[in-house]
Amino acid sequence: MFDAEFVSDLxxxxxxxxxxxxxxxxxxxxxxxxxxxxxxxxCEAQYLTPSPFEWKPSTARGFVAHKAIELHSHWSGDPTxxxxxxxxxxxxGDEPSRRGGWxxxxxxxxxxxxxxxxxERLTRFLQDFPPLDLRANPILEATMKWRPTPCVxxxxxxxxxxxxxxxxxxKRLIIDFKTGYRSHHHRxxxxxxxxxxxxxxxxxxxxxxxYYLDYAEAEVEDVTEGLLVAALNRTVAAVERHVELTxxxxxxxxxxxxxxxxxxxxxxxxxxxxxxxxxxxxxxxxGFDDA
Numbered sequence: 704m705f706d707a708e709f710v711s712d713l714x715x716x717x718x719x720x721x722x723x724x725x726x727x728x729x730x731x732x733x734x735x736x737x738x739x740x741x742x743x744x745x746c747e748a749q750y751l752t753p754s755p756f757e758w759k760p761s762t763a764r765g766f767v768a769h770k771a772i773e774l775h776s777h778w779s780g781d782p783t784x785x786x787x788x789x790x791x792x793x794x795x796g797d798e799p800s801r802r803g804g805w806x807x808x809x810x811x812x813x814x815x816x817x818x819x820x821x822x823e824r825l826t827r828f829l830q831d832f833p834p835l836d837l838r839a840n841p842i843l844e845a846t847m848k849w850r851p852t853p854c855v856x857x858x859x860x861x862x863x864x865x866x867x868x869x870x871x872x873x874k875r876l877i878i879d880f881k882t883g884y885r886s887h888h889h890r891x892x893x894x895x896x897x898x899x900x901x902x903x904x905x906x907x908x909x910x911x912x913x914y915y916l917d918y919a920e921a922e923v924e925d926v927t928e929g930l931l932v933a934a935l936n937r938t939v940a941a942v943e944r945h946v947e948l949t950x951x952x953x954x955x956x957x958x959x960x961x962x963x964x965x966x967x968x969x970x971x972x973x974x975x976x977x978x979x980x981x982x983x984x985x986x987x988x989x990g991f992d993d994a
Contacts, residue, residue: 714902725852728946728950739941792821839865879911880916881915896908910923910925
């Protein structure tokens with residue numbers, strides 16, 4: 704159980720900080736998400752560079768598998784992973800959204816590739832997780848929002864939330880599913896979700912877990928007062944950096960890292976090319992972060 708005075712003070716501190724930043728924004732609206740936080744705290748030059756994202760089967764498998772998991776939690780009987788993925792693809796293709804239009808426009812070969820990727824991810828999930836007991840109040844793809852001022856809105860969508868608070872007693876577990884390699888920002892993503900839940904519902908979650916489907920391993924962290932304070936400081940600092948870069952004209956700082964490999968600035972960025980040369984080695988092999 705978290706102290707009510709601590710939670711109230713945390714929310715008040717957040718309001719005060721974002722009130723000041725809203726004045727500096729001068730009416731511009733900023734949506735603070737986990738990807739925004741990762742971007743602005745990483746290479747600022749890359750953050751300011753538009754990078755058009757294109758869906759492909761290997762990157763879309765995640766949201767298809769998540770939709771299939773959602774269907775599984777409410778499906779009568781014992782459907783196969785293939786049945787769930789087929790239904791998920793059909794429903795996603797009907798969505799009036801950019802990703803829905805992408806799914807609807809896939810050819811037979813692309814659909815087959817996407818289906819295979821998603822079935823693999825869903826099968827891993829079903830092997831590792833028992834059926835979700837509805838008495839545990841599971842929520843899949845749970846959206847959270849908090850808008851302290853008209854100019855700033857914090858937004859997030861968690862893969863799975865289990866439990867519900869009893870009064871001010873924290874009993875919720877937030878789980879994020881990941882494929883591929885581990886990254887330090889995965890823990891930061893969940894800490895942001897914990898902060899967002901605290902600000903919007905005034906009761907922090909109890910625990911956070913990142914589950915890596917490829918490794919069948921979970922990294923679990925208790926939610927503490929220190930964690931929430933650190934998450935708020937990181938979020939406020941991100942909005943301040945955004946203001947400095949986009950409104951006040953500060954020169955961006957380059958921070959070479961694994962994302963340099965996919966950065967559109969790479970051809971003209973000496974720092975990024977030097978970083979990749981060190982990672983790849985003289986024989987041109989790619990580093991672990993590209994696996």
